[in-house]
């Protein structure tokens with residue numbers, strides 16, 4: 001079957017089966033839409049065709065609009081032409097004299113689900129996932145989804161599905177009435193054909209989703225549901241307009257009828273398609289895909305080694321989180337601790353992680369037992385002789401890590417990859433006491449490791465390509481987004497994170513309130529502000545990280561005394577119930593007037609004075625003072641070749657720091673502002689507040705040349721020594 005098209009077969013029963021054929025997920029490219037229209041029209045004209053079944057080739061109905069369409073269409077007129085055609089086509093499907101039935105296996109998402117809702121019935125297998133996922137790309141459903149879904153499943157569920165961009169399973173779709181029957185994959189096509197013929201013979205109803213009314217709430221109830229959806233959306237994503245636009249389109253259909261709703265939806269879709277939010281989210285989509293392509297590594301055709309068993313040294317929060325992730329992906333894991341007490345604590349954490357999945361209905365009890373049986377707790381290295389990957393996750397202490405690497409070298413087989421989860425320490429230092437530098441890599445997971453999606457794979461110049469390629473493969477198998485970065489203190493994510501908290505501390509020393517800064521960052525789109533974040537991580541970690549930076553980048557560390565002063569008084573963050581905020585009960589942070597005395601003392605020591613001009617700036621200017629230093633550091637990371645592509649830093653900032661995806665990541669956002677402006681502002685602040693703000697050479701050069709910060713920054717790893725492994 002040709003790719004990027006549709007195929008049609010007409011059976012002797014008079015049913016035309018139209019297959020969407022664009023593997024692997026039958027994405028709806030423009031070619032597919034046009035081909036679908038041709039086949040539909042042919043089926044409607046042919047006298048030997050009584051009914052139509054629409055399905056996907058392979059095990060997928062359609063994952064929706066081909067994302068490359070976003071990259072290919074640049075002009076509103078171009079998009080408008082395509083949209084008019086698709087709208088006309090859906091009209092034909094829905095109102096034609098011959099019934100059509102969608103036969104759904106696998107994903108029916110976005111435009112895929114929309115086209116299926118135009119059919120008079122939907123038959124699926126139990127593998128089907130159905131959802132309108134357009135909002136995650138900064139647009140709304142554009143082919144009638146905002147009108148048909150509420151009429152098929154009711155307003156509340158339809159809004160939930162669209163707002164969360166979350167697909168539902170076949171069983172739920174059946175209960176809701178979105179799917180008419182769930183059948184086995186072998187019966188799917190025959191049952192769909194039969195169903196279509198039954199409609200022809202009036203044995204089953206001819207349902208036009210657009211005109212259904214039985215599931216729709218009364219206008220008064222609908223208004224309440226729509227308004228509470230608006231409140232929820234503003235609360236969860238205050239900076240995003242498109243969820244509200246989606247709600248408006250749904251409302252228009254309820255108030256003025258489905259035709260008016262369709263018009264509003266089409267106009268909104270065409271406008272949002274060219275919005276900055278959509279561009280940023282599409283950029284994130286492509287950047288995430290590109291992380292697994294590492295120039296000079298993955299383009300050499302090297303196959304990953306098989307990893308059959310993994311060992312973890314250290315069962316603290318990180319070790320147990322990583323173990324959870326690995327066993328969930330079917331890797332047998334050996335977890336080593338120093339004594340029974342710590343081992344039991346580590347295993348207890350892993351059990352709790354799995355039990356929480358059972359409680360949320362994400363795992364059956366059977367599966368829980370099976371998954372847990374993959375874990376073996378040990379107190380020595382005896383079982384390490386059969387592992388292919390060992391990950392060290394002990395406390396952030398160079399000497400201890402050096403000793404453990406020497407022990408791993410002694411006890412693991414010679415092919416075994418030796419990995420460290422250090423967040424900041426240079427890998428050359430960690431491996432200093434071994435002769436195995438070629439198989440030492442960093443595997444930097446983020447807390448909580450079984451939930452956070454990012455994995456930084458750190459490659460030193462001496463590490464082998466084989467080890468990196470194998471770790472990329474493991475990263476994908478455990479469903480993380482791996483980015484490969486070079487070796488240095490803090491790697492990519494923490495290098496960017498550090499100036500974020502440093503800038504916030506500098507602002508406090510110059511008179512700004514902790515709470516105001518956190519609030520400005522939240523308004524910018526961060527999940528929590530830098531001070532709340534530091535409370536959560538704990539001051540011990542913040543101090544240890546600070547020491548690493550002070551040793552390695554002394555010239556650009558802002559030396560605030562606030563955290564050391566609070567630590568002296570055992571005020572060390574949320575775990576001690578007091579940090580930048582005070583805590584009563586779990587996670588309930590409130591401003592604490594007590595911190596004023598620490599702030600005053602910190603100012604006295606650092607010689608900083610409150611700046612009345614600074615106190616006048618608004619929240620977006622505060623966010624710039626916090627994030628421009630992050631851009632500056634990201635540019636250094638790129639200029640030094642620690643990150644190999646600017647888009648990797650976008651992904652690192654989103655998945656590692658919580659940077660808002662709808663801004664496209666740190667470098668994408670920086671380019672939307674322009675190097676010149678960022679450079680000018682940093683230089684002004686440098687004069688005012690010191691060299692913490694000093695723009696780096698990468699930034700200065702780009703600003704001088706008027707170039708984007710991310711352009712042509714792709715470096716290869718070819719120039720690095722290739723290891724032996």
Ligand SMILES: NC(=O)c1ccc[n+]([C@@H]2O[C@H](COP(=O)([O-])OP(=O)(O)OC[C@H]3O[C@@H](n4cnc5c(N)ncnc54)[C@H](O)[C@@H]3O)[C@@H](O)[C@H]2O)c1
Nearest residue numbers: 314315316317318319336337338393394395396422423447
């Ligand atoms: N906590 C975070 O947010 C975070 C995030 C990313 C990376 N990291 C890094 O991950 C590592 C571990 O972090 P954590 O928070 O789980 O640390 P932790 O100190 O809470 O736990 C470390 C565990 O290692 C055990 N251990 C020490 N020596 C051992 C040995 N010889 N053999 C076996 N076990 C031993 C300890 O008993 C302890 O249970 C650190 O390097 C940290 O910097 C932490």
